[in-house]
Amino acid sequence: MAGFECASQRRADGRRLDLLESTGHARHAASDYAMALRHGLKSARDGMRWHLIETAPGRYDWSSVAPMAEAAARAGMQVIWDLCHYGYPDHVDIWSAAFPERFASFAKAAAGYLTSFSDDPPYFCPVNEMSFWAWAGGDQARFNPRATRRGPELKLQLARAAIAATSAIREVAPDARFIVAEPSIHVAPSGAGPKSRVEAEAYRLAQFEVHDMLIGRRNPELGGSVETLDIVGLNFYPDNQWRLGRATIPFGHHDYRPFREMLLETYERYRRPVIVSETGAEGSARASWLHYVAGEIAAAIDAGAPVEGLCLYPVLDYPGWANDRLCEVGLFGQPEADGGRKVYQPLAEELARQTARFTARSGDETGRVVPLRRDAS
Known part of the structure; x- marks a missing residue:
């Protein structure tokens, strides 16, 4: 799958990011989809920018979405739409009791809008990386809502919104499918004592809090149920493993946990179809990282985990969130005047x-995400 970076948060300094614009994808969606298809990528993660769409409470302008949705329909590209990738309109108060319903109303309208482009079941990621957002935006003030010591509160609020949005979308698109894209992490103890082991394990298990909220296993007052969790998406990068309070665990170190084990643990915990919803590396590590992750997926499948897809994320090079430096992470580079992009050949060959x-x-040559039925186990 091709993953188009669509973050749209406000940074700590108040500047609004818009990665769909800064990567050129918003302007060149048709040529980007065509390039992806030429490389066998027939499904994509893409995004809607809520802050551009809901211009006033309950008033929606779909002009930023229409070119992308039309291009996807013409190309036959299957899209999983992110509805809230860290960004929201300035007139929305994320801490308010009304926030989940405001988001659910937007999500319902978005689903209704998309039904005019295809008869296929629509796919959505309602809220991207709730765990990371709660940490970055609720504890570290790195981006909106730029808070500290409110991470747990923000995680609950985002889970409420995701649950409400899932229910609202199903009212207009009963066959809709959903992924929950959350970081897949491993945390090793920083010392040999029992206290360090207990603290590291507690931190590691926190990666499942959002999933447990969605199914009602945790904080049942949020309204979660087993029907809410559909497809489990794992976001996995080279820096997703570290020692508690210390540096990243080097790849190949004895404390580095094989990704196959992380995939299996997640599947066995929830018995839902799994996709690797984001993965990638920077610079010359891109091809070797894909080689490693794909090998781990194959091993997990052999062990019984139904891993249904892998998303190269981002598939385009992009300007860094903090300093606009060019992050060379993609299969494709920055756009040229005609919308064409240079291909990073080592990654293309590995792909x-x-x-x-x-x-x-x-034996499946469709290249599309076609997971098990929602009620399958």
């Missing part, structure tokens, strides 16, 4: 090898 490998394993 071709892995596509052939998994096609041979499954």
